[in-house]
Amino acid sequence: xxxxxxSGQYDLLGAFWxxxxxxxxxxxxxxxxxxxxxxxxxxxxxxxxxFGTAYVNVVRNTPLTVVIVACSFVLDxxxxxxxxxxxxxxxxxxxxxxxLTAYTGTFVCEALRSGINTVPAGQAEAARALxxxxxxxxxxxxxxxxxxxxxxxxxxxxxALTKNTTVAAAIGAAEAxxxxxxxxxxxxxxxxxxxALFAFGFIVLTLPTGLILGWAAKRxxxxx
Amino acid sequence: MKLRNASAAxxxxxxxxxTATACGTGTDSGSNGDKITIGIKFDQPGLGLKTPDxxxxxxxxxxxxxxxxxxxFSEDKINWKQAPSAERENLIKNGDVKFVxxxxxxxxxxxxxxxxxxxxxxxxxxxxxxxxDATITKVEDLNSKKLCSVTGxxxxxxxxxxxxxxxxxxxxxxxxxxxxGLENKRVDALTTDASILAGYASQKEHQxxxxxxxxxxxxxxxxxxxxxxxxxxxxxxxxxxxxxxSDGTWDKLVQQNFGPSGxxxxxxxxxxx
Numbered sequence: 001x002x003x004x005x006x007s008g009q010y011d012l013l014g015a016f017w018x019x020x021x022x023x024x025x026x027x028x029x030x031x032x033x034x035x036x037x038x039x040x041x042x043x044x045x046x047x048x049x050x051f052g053t054a055y056v057n058v059v060r061n062t063p064l065t066v067v068i069v070a071c072s073f074v075l076d077x078x079x080x081x082x083x084x085x086x087x088x089x090x091x092x093x094x095x096x097x098x099x100l101t102a103y104t105g106t107f108v109c110e111a112l113r114s115g116i117n118t119v120p121a122g123q124a125e126a127a128r129a130l131x132x133x134x135x136x137x138x139x140x141x142x143x144x145x146x147x148x149x150x151x152x153x154x155x156x157x158x159x160a161l162t163k164n165t166t167v168a169a170a171i172g173a174a175e176a177x178x179x180x181x182x183x184x185x186x187x188x189x190x191x192x193x194x195x196a197l198f199a200f201g202f203i204v205l206t207l208p209t210g211l212i213l214g215w216a217a218k219r220x221x222x223x224x
Numbered sequence: 225m226k227l228r229n230a231s232a233a234x235x236x237x238x239x240x241x242x243t244a245t246a247c248g249t250g251t252d253s254g255s256n257g258d259k260i261t262i263g264i265k266f267d268q269p270g271l272g273l274k275t276p277d278x279x280x281x282x283x284x285x286x287x288x289x290x291x292x293x294x295x296x297f298s299e300d301k302i303n304w305k306q307a308p309s310a311e312r313e314n315l316i317k318n319g320d321v322k323f324v325x326x327x328x329x330x331x332x333x334x335x336x337x338x339x340x341x342x343x344x345x346x347x348x349x350x351x352x353x354x355x356x357d358a359t360i361t362k363v364e365d366l367n368s369k370k371l372c373s374v375t376g377x378x379x380x381x382x383x384x385x386x387x388x389x390x391x392x393x394x395x396x397x398x399x400x401x402x403x404x405g406l407e408n409k410r411v412d413a414l415t416t417d418a419s420i421l422a423g424y425a426s427q428k429e430h431q432x433x434x435x436x437x438x439x440x441x442x443x444x445x446x447x448x449x450x451x452x453x454x455x456x457x458x459x460x461x462x463x464x465x466x467x468x469x470s471d472g473t474w475d476k477l478v479q480q481n482f483g484p485s486g487x488x489x490x491x492x493x494x495x496x497x
Contacts, residue, residue, distance in 0.1 A: 069397070077405045088370070088394035169375055172395035181376025184310040189337045191314060 002197075004187045015179035016201050022096060022175055023162040023205070029101035030161065031154075034108025035143070041113060042142075044134055052109070060106040064167050068099040072171035089174055096168035100161060107157045115150030116142055118222070148220040155213035159206045176201060260297045262288045263307030263315050263324035263449075267398070270423015270481050271327050280304055282423065283481040284446075287344055287465075288325040290473060291448065294464035309377075313337045316449050323461065324449035327417060329378075339454060340447030341461035344468075346490040348440035349379050349387075350418035352425060354406065355435045360413060363439060366391045372402035372411040379416040387441055399424060407433065417444050422487035436487055445493060462495050 005012065040052035059067065072095055075081040083098065085091030119142050127137045147154075166177035176198055183194045264284050265272035272284040285304075292302050307315050307326045315321045316338045323341070330340045351371075353360055360369065366388035373380035375395040383393055394411055396402055403424065405411040414421065418436060425434045448465075450457050468474045469492040478489050 069401075072396070073401075073404060077408055077410045080410065087392045092394070169395075170397045172375060178375055178395065182381060183376075185376050185378055186333070186381070188310055188313045189333070191310065 002193065004183070004190055009186075010179060010183060012179065012197075012201075015174065015176045016205070018093070018173065019162070019165050019175040019177075020205060022093065022100070022165040022168060022173065023158075025097045026100035026104060026161055026165070027158050029097060030104035030108050030157075033101055033105035034112060037105055037109035038112040038116070038143075038146075039138060041109065042116060042138070056106045056109055059103060060110075062103075064099075064103050064164055065170060067103050068096060068167050069170055071095040071099040076171075088172055092168070092172040093174075095171060096165070096173040100164060100168070104157060104161045104164070107160070108154065111150045111153035111157055112143075112146055114153060115146030115148075118149040118224075119145045145222050148222050151213060151217035151220055155210055155217065158213070159210055162206050162209065163202060258297075259301050259303055260292055260295070261303040261305050261321045262292065263305050263312065263321040263326055264288060265308070265326045266306045268327060268420055268423060269427050271419060272325070273423075274304075274306075281481075283345070283419070283477055284325045284327065286477045286481070287448075287468070288323075290468050290477075291323075291325075291461055291464045294467065295460060312449055316451055319451070322450075323457070326449075327420065328447055328449050329417075329444040330447040334449075337452065338449045339452050339458055340449055341458045342447040342465055342495060343445035343493045344448065344465050344474075344495075345419065345446040346493040347417045347419040347444050347446065349382060349415060349442040349444065350421055350439055351413040351415050351437035352406065352421040352434050353413045353437050354409070355433055357412065360437050360439075363387055363441060366413070369412040370394065370410070372396060372405055372414050373416060374399060374402075377416065382442060383415060403430070403434075413437065415441075418487060419446075419482065419489075422482040425487070426482060438488070465495055 004010075037052050037056060040048040041056070043049060043052075072092070075083075075098075076091055076095060082091040083094040085094050123141055123145075124137055127141045132140070165175055168175055169177035169181065172178070180194060180198045184191060187194060264280065264282075266274040266280075268282065268284075271282045272280065273282050274280055289299055289302070293299070305315070305321050307321065307324050309326075312324050312326060312328060313334065316324055328334075328340070330343060334340075351360060351366075359365065366383070367390040369388075370392045371383060371388070372394045373383065373396075375397060380393060380395055383391060394402070394405065396405075399414065399416065399420065402411065402414045406414050414424075421436055424430060425436065448461055450461070474492050482489060
């Protein structure tokens with residue numbers, strides 16, 4: 001049943017390693033970008049609030065395939081911006097990280113905003129009464145508690161991100177979904193086996209993520 | 225109480241939908257009564273293309289029509305079904321289609337799963353380059369070039385593994401996406417079967433912009449896929465194909481579908497038994 005794997009033609013682990021890297025880099029990027037977006041959305045400057053709201057609502061509601069393919073078409077093929085990638089494989093990977101970060105950042109932003117809502121308003125008011133600036137209130141009082149409350153929704157976002165990396169095959173990042181297409185092309189007789197194999201691979205990636213972050217959510221939650 | 229009624233109605237709707245779809249797939253077998261179901265590509269200009277107004281055009285479609293006519297099914301008795309590359313074997317094995325005419329290259333792996341009538345067309349893996357580009361004359365030239373092909377396709381794997389491992393290969397979702405890069409000089413060539421490339425080059429919006437490089441990098445014999453062991457159907461289709469070549473229809477159809485690109489087709493292949 002799995003004999004087509006013995007040919008040594010397919011680097012299954014290598015492909016899933018690229019998927020894991022894609023997910024990791026995009027997760028880091030979107031956590032940073034999502035935090036910046038959250039800061040904008042709660043900031044006292046109307047222009048930043050407006051930008052944050054508009055960005056989140058536009059990008060969140062755009063299909064991911066469109067975001068990723070647009071990265072390739074607009075940045076790479078039309079403007080020749082390769083983000084320092086030497087060949088198409090590297091460029092595809094970097095553009096995919098960019099697209100996934102831009103997209104997932106919006107969901108991180110909304111998860112964090114829900115976390116901010118768990119912090120009683122009195123705390124921010126008290127901090128302001130002590131003379132702290134907006135940045136100080138946000139970084140020292142509100143965000144640390146918001147992150148602790150938002151671990152569970154953030155785990156959701158990261159699991160969704162891991163599965164969303166498959167879209168990167170559309171612009172040639174050499175990850176699991178691209179290898180799956182090669183296998184389906186060559187081994188059409190084992191269509192369902194190939195599907196099951198890749199589904200299992202993704203469960204192996206996402207299930208531990210969910211378990212670890214679920215455990216962390218319990219440990220880190222602010223008891224009120 | 226109201227809510228419960230609503231959910232019961234929703235559940236009933238779901239069950240109905242499920243049984244309805246089950247029925248739908250159950251009755252749909254290759255040829256039932258006076259209709260015949262044929263698998264083709266819907267997205268390959270020149271071979272099998274569904275146009276926005278719902279008509280089907282291309283060489284594969286014309287061949288399928290001719291064969292169906294010889295089998296006793298006129299054009300309005302044909303059900304067209306989309307047969308994407310990955311699903312062709314399953315469509316044939318499950319009896320969803322009577323036969324498949326979808327740029328279906330005959331190879332050993334596929335012969336284990338299905339039988340082929342024909343071949344009805346011989347083509348090669350080739351390159352599509354910009355009309356003013358004369359820098360690619362042989363396969364070795366590719367190692368310093370930027371190529372584009374469809375993610376996971378046989379042509380892409382050929383380039384990566386055999387033809388030009390050092391070439392910078394971009395893999396995108398479809399051939400039309402590669403054409404954007406080719407036009408903007410982001411890539412130097414688009415590679416796949418010459419027949420498919422000729423189909424793109426013959427499209428009205430692309431005429432005169434691109435040309436085929438004329439390299440023969442592989443042999444692709446297109447056959448008509450049928451259920452394994454159905455030698456009666458195979459014989460009938462082969463006879464129809466022979467007649468199509470001998471009465472000149474084959475030449476006419478090739479000219480009609482690939483002519484505008486300047487594609488030099490191989491003569492009609494000899495039908496194997």
